[in-house]
Amino acid sequence: MKKYFYIFILLLAACVLYQCTTHKLLSIANNPSKADLSSSPVVPANESISKMKLEPGMAIELIAAEPLISTPVAITFDKDNRIWVIEMNNYMPDTTGKGENVPIGKVVVLSDKNKDGVMDDRKVVIDSLILPRAFCLIESGILVAEPPRLFFYELANDKVVKRTLVDAKYTDGGNVEHQPNGLYRALDNWIYNANSEKRYRKQGDKWLTERSHGKGQWGITQDDQGRMYANDNSVNLQGDYFPPGLGLTNKNQKNMAGFNERTVPDTKVFPIRPTPGVNRGYMKGVLDDSLRLVNMTAACGPMIYRGGLFGTDYQFNAFVAEPSANLIKRNIITEKGNVVRGRQAYRGREFLASVDERFRPVSLYDGPDGAFYIVDMYRGIIQHKTYLTPYLAGEIGKRNLTLPLACGRLYKVYPAGKKPVNVTFPTDPVKLVALLGNANGYVRDKAQQILVDSKPQQAVPALQAALKSANPLFVTHALWTLEGFGILKADEVLALLQSPQWSIRMQALTASSTVIDQNNYAEFAAVLKPMVNDTTAAPYVGFVTHSIKKFDQKTADGLLFALARRHPKNSYVSDAIVAALEGREQIFQKQMLAALPDTALAINKRIERVVVAIEDAKLNSDPAIMAKYYPRGVAIYNTVCKTCHGEDGNGVASLAPPLNKSEIVNGNKTTLISIVLKGLSGPVKVAGHIYKAPEIAGEMPGFADNKDFTDDDLAQVLNFVRRSWQNKGDKVNAPDVKALRAKLASRQKTFTMEELTAPAKPADAGMRTN
Structure with missing residues (x-):
């Protein structure tokens, strides 16, 4: 009997052990413990794909890796289909950023000598660069953005023969995370940027610079109609309802309706691994129960897929990189009238995700073969020191994420089979010219660019014959190629304005000016x-x-009044009207109120907004005086704050609320110091309006832990x-900052306005801020 008892005990123990082991494995898979996150080893390039989960029916191929490339952040293709790469080798060598200003950045060109689809040759074209961030091939040279300047390098046989300064203030202010980038050569032959209000164009030996609609943070792309898209770190996708050259004719007008709109508001992500190494991972709600x-939190590098290879389900899809979550998201975009909206393609999963923490997709591109290309920076640290929290620095240290610094991978994705x-x-x-009608949007763009660069008269x-094609995309590119030649004729545009196809009329309207x-x-x-x-054509x-x-003037005003009377509630039409009123806003406002006295109408509200802004600007302090008294403050504002709060302090849509006339800014200085030191999250009320996501980003970082900024x-x-x-x-004095910095030294999380304005308790009387 005792024998059977022992057998029973052994079987029971085995069952318990099996159940415990199974439970532990399930627990590790679904809710990993800290011990399971103790390391994040470098995955060899030839094993990297095995760590990925890709959309069924798709294939992915590694086409370049270290040592052929190092720290890639952007690519482009030339007319021979070679891949040009920007290497930002000096980005964040460690958590302090020491060595960032060492000139080791490069522009290199990769070739596939044996034609097997994998790059096998590397040539350095430009070296000794400091944090290069964008480039654009044009004519016989290349534009290269090296903060703060933009240069044009003339090339001969891939060697520099001349360098010309195009813009000494390409990155006028802004830190590494908030400086212009992209240099995207668009359908209208202008070169646009993310995080910038400038566009560029080469005209003979001269470079033109004009004002543009600002948008985004890292990466920029266009759709088949030439509308631009970008995003910010906490925004899935934002874009324009109209081509980028429109609505730039009234310098008094800000935040125009139909530009920089939230295209895909859903920002949920679904990583396949724990992601504790994000900057605000300590905050409630940033990570779920499985970490x-x-x-x-790091959305970037958007791309509208136009390759034609993936099938109709993928046409007009937007792909977005999220390097902090080690994934690439797919969004499905649709348009109705002028409005372009989108939704995530999946719920609970992603198009591509990796279990490798060092997989850092930062830029996405379409290519000459219809595939889409992924730039993987492949490194541990992607957060710049300006905003690096002690929490994230600790996560970097735990898993030895600082080194190595010389990795980088390029992939291409295409349908399996x-x-x-x-x-x-x-x-x-x-x-x-025939390629201007190709199914691949990249091919159409490149053919147009090659033709515009050389302007061969045989074409x-x-x-001109292509303008009569039944293919609207062929017509579109022929139209803009003729514009790029400088020989587009008015009668050609007038004929296209009569087209039965809206997309052709839309392009003709855009080119009319x-x-x-x-x-x-x-x-x-x-x-x-x-x-x-x-309604669609009216704007x-x-x-x-x-x-x-x-x-x-009389004919123009007749059109504007007709638009206002026909569409008085339409914000897009109203802002298009205001765009034609620079210097005449107040006169037109009086005439408009006489005809349509309802001040609640969109037309009257949009005009009033600009009139108020003009009057406010007259009352502003002289910036030159402020720079004289607070030179370091001006420099820091331009580097760190201006991108989100605006040069005029009136805030930037989808980023941050106004500072100008803000009761927080003008109120108790302890409140403002606390926010600058430890940051602010959640809704914020300014001038009676509650700003919250998606109208603004959800959080402002603090700078108490940034060693670059002293109390003064x-x-x-x-x-x-x-x-x-x-x-x-x-006035705020350096001792005020020092005292509060010491008092808040142990605090890790950001403040909320409720917390800062709550009545003080005896125990925290020293922290009372109202």
Whole structure:
């Protein structure tokens, strides 16, 4: 009997052991313990794909890796389909950023010598760069952004023969995370940037620089109609409802409706591994119970897929990189009228995700074979020191994420079973014109760029014939190629304005301003007049009217009043009207109120907003005086704060609320010091309006742990903000900052406004801020 008892005990123990082991494995898979996150080893490049989970039916291929490339952040293809790469080798060598200013950044070109689809040759074209961040091939050279300057390098056989300064203030302020980038050569032949209000164009030996709509943080892309898209670190996708060259004619107008709109508001992410190494991982709600990131915190590098290889389900899809979650997201985009909206393609999963913490997709591109390309920076540290929290520094230390620094991978994704084949770009101009109708958007763009760069006259008859094609994309690119040649004719545009296809009329409306002159404006006005009744075309009519105003104010005003009466509640039409009113806003406002006295109408509200902004600007403090008294404060504001709060302190849509006339800025200085030291999260009320996500980003970082900013530095920037524009706050002294820094030394989380304005308790009387 005793024998059977012992057997029973052994069986029971085995069952218990089995159940405990199974439970532990399930626990590790679903809710990993700290011990399971103790290391994050470098995965050899040839094993990296085995760590990924990709959408079924898709294939992924490694096409370049270390030592062939190092720390890639951006790529582009030339007309021979070679891959050019920017290497930001000096980015964050450690958590202090020591060595960032060492000139070791490079522009390199990769080639596939044996034609097996994998890069096997490397050539350094430009070296000794400091944190290079964007480039653009054009004519026989390349634009390269090396903060704060933008250079054009003329090349011969991949060697620099001349360097020209294009813009000494390409990155006028902003830290590494908030400086312009992209240099995206768009459909309208201008070069646009994320995180910038400038666009560029080469005209002969001269470079033109014009104002542009600002948007995004890292990465920029366009759709088939030339509308631009970008995103911020906590935004999935934002974009424009109209082409980027429109609505730039009134310098008094800010935050125009239809530009920089939240295209995909859903920011949920679904990593397949724990992601504790995010900057605010200590905050409630940032990570879920399994230590996985809940919402985007490093979204970047968006790409509208236009390759034609993936099938119709993928056309007009937006892919977004999220390096802190080690994944790439897919969004499905649709348009109705002027409005472009999107949703996530999946719930609970991603298009591509990796269990490798060092997989850092930062930029996405379409290519000459219809595949899409992934730039993997492959490193542990991606957060810049400006905002690096002690919590994240600790996570970096735990898993030895600082080194190595010389890795980097490029991948391409395509449908399984299909063999992507690069399109060859011919030297024959007529054959190049034929590629303007190709199914691959990259190929159409590249063919247009090659033609515009060389302007071969043999191509002109074929381009003019293409304007009569039944393929709207062929017509679109032929139109803008002729514009790039400088020979687009008014009668060609007028003919396209009569097209039964809206996409062609849309492009003709967009191009109209480039051909309207004294001799033909009346013909354009006659064609535009019936379009006033078309809700989709109406904003474009407003934009184009600015070009007619130069020659006939009465005719232009007639169109504007007709638009206002027909669409008084439409914000897009209203802002298009305001765009044509620079210098005449108040006069037009009086006339408008006489015709449509309801001040609640969108047209009256949008005009009033600009009129108020003009009057406010007259009352602002002189920035030159502020710079004289607080030089370090001005420098810090331009580097760290301006991107989100705006040069005029009136805030930036989807990023941050106004500082100008803010009761927080002008109120108790302890409150503002606390926010600058430890940051602020959640809703914030300014001038009676509650700002919260998605109207603004959910959080402002603090700077108490940033060793680059002394107490006097922070006092200066606080004084600059409290005395600039129309603010009248009292002075902040360095001892004020020092005392509060010491008092808050043990605090890790950011403040909320409820916390800062709550009545003080006896125990925390020293922290009372109201």
